[in-house]
Amino acid sequence: MKKEKFNILTDSCIPIPLENIDTDQIVPARFLKATTREGFGDYLFRDWRFDKEGNKIESFVMNNPAYSGKILVAGKNFGCGSSREHAAWAIADYGFRVVVSSFFADIHKNNELNNFVLPVVVSEKFLKNLFESIANDPRTQVTVDLPNQTITNNVTGESEQFEINGYKKHCLMNGLDDIDFLLDNKDKIEAWEQRQTE
């Protein structure tokens, strides 16, 4: 896994204004048979991007050359359903660094963070306005500032603070993961185990 550090990103967006996008849509189960993490970008939204014969479905936003960018914008409750981390691998491998939604499912949100993709939770109003900005102009740019925990719609100037705990923020900004942390804390784990036997 690439532990790509995150700081500030300004880019255009790919919008999918649907609610409750589940991880079966992000990566269908038949593509979960790989034993490595690589190459999942090809399967991202596979059945929305391609028909059964493998032809591009032109009406789907990811196949429309007007839309591009490292920011995915989706309707509320993004990533519900299966815990498959393959969904986060697909999002990261396709090239996204940020997913913006008004609400994320818990497991998927953790999976994004563990793959150095930043989930940004915004208000319903911010999201609605952002979808509108992008509909009016696909080149709409958004700035995500992790150090200051702000997201800005650069068309309307609308800006919001977003939440992330200090620990995860530190990990993302410095390219550190949880296993690094846990291995540094082995003494505490053994002490906990010792207490159980007393």
Next chain:
Amino acid sequence: MNTLFDKIWDAHIVQKVDDGPTQLYIDRLYCHEVTSPQAFDELRNRGIGCMRPEKIFCMPDHNIPTRNQDKPIEEPVSRHQVETLVKNAEDFNLSLFGMNHPKNGIIHVVGPELGLTLPGMTIVCGDSHTSTHGAMGAVAFGIGTSEVGMVMASQCILQQKPKNMRISINGTLGKGVTAKDVALYIMSRMTTGGATGYFVEYAGSAVRSMSMESRLTLCNLSIEMGARGGMVAPDEITFEYIKGREYAPKGEAWEKAVTYWRTLHSGDDAIFDKEYSFDAADIEPRITYGTNPGMGIGISEAVPTMESVDEAGRTSFKKSLEYMGFKAGEKLLGHPIEYVFLGSCTNGRIEDFRAFAQIVKGRHKADGVTAIIVPGSWSVLRQIEAEGIDKILEEAGFDLRQPGCSACLAMNEDKVPTGKYCVSTSNRNFEGRQGPGARTILASPFVAAAAAVTGRLTDPRDFL
């Protein structure tokens, strides 16, 4: 505070990270073949082993075929994934119940039935339906593969503590109404994301009187309303279920364990962040009409109208109905179906096969219906045979297969073709879940059986 969930969670805190998550000790890690290979590789890359291999149990379930399990898997990619788990278990010195092993089956069926899942434990697995194990009075939740790697490396996980929710179901369930219907009812009231951020305790007289199998079904579906997990306080029904199981404590250790388990319930002063209460009498056998499990109705009810859906959700609602080939406001009773699936970690236990058999006994599978009938484990299959349920199924024209996840997510060859309707006892009706273009209607084993013998969506109470 002082909830059942708090008691178990707090007892497992190794440390709280400053302005960050909790480091939680994990008693049991279950691994299947789909979400573990990259975690094992992570350990290899770091040159480390599993910190507590004796706490980790591996079994393949997602890919394995439901016929001829004594022979190698034909599909090369599935075979490779299953073989990778076998090799990883060997390399890392972990317990493995491989394909065709008498203890193999779906992890969430096998864990409880072997007594590997016990009250008071913290349990994780790279699978969202790990919530199932909460029925035994454990804190059990699904995790991603990076997190699986964390637990392998340190027997700990870093997690934000979820909030507490209690859902009480009081009263007596009506004829033909099962734990599956209760869960589908709760989900439709809560919506598919309504419990996100919470850990749910199920309570109330209807839950207390449920069998262990029913409680497992109820907790299994917690994730389908977004909850991290669901749990039921352990009681005599729990202890009776566990006693004598292979990995359960024995003798003096059993007495000691039960004494501790009796303390595992929410205090009278427990504070929940959210509480809901439902009346068992309001619940009828249920079906889903859409493409997430929260989109459900009573079997006699109509699909909601477009006007009843809030504006932001209408695009998704319309897309769902187009996918399913249903109309807003339409009643679905009598609608023809082509497939029936009995099985999965939701409804692949002995009680589910008894329910299915109760309806199909003396009747016959309708012409044109393809039934995929899959026990949740070899142990369930042996019990089916011991009770003669296999004979009932055979006489009614049903063919019993070998255990696995099967058509729940169609990673093996058990798929529903494009455009076909499947009444399924599984847990997800997402687009393409049972195969590209497949149309899934989630329901209980009773509803599935009634559909299997009539070829239509039928009220199972007509047969009970």
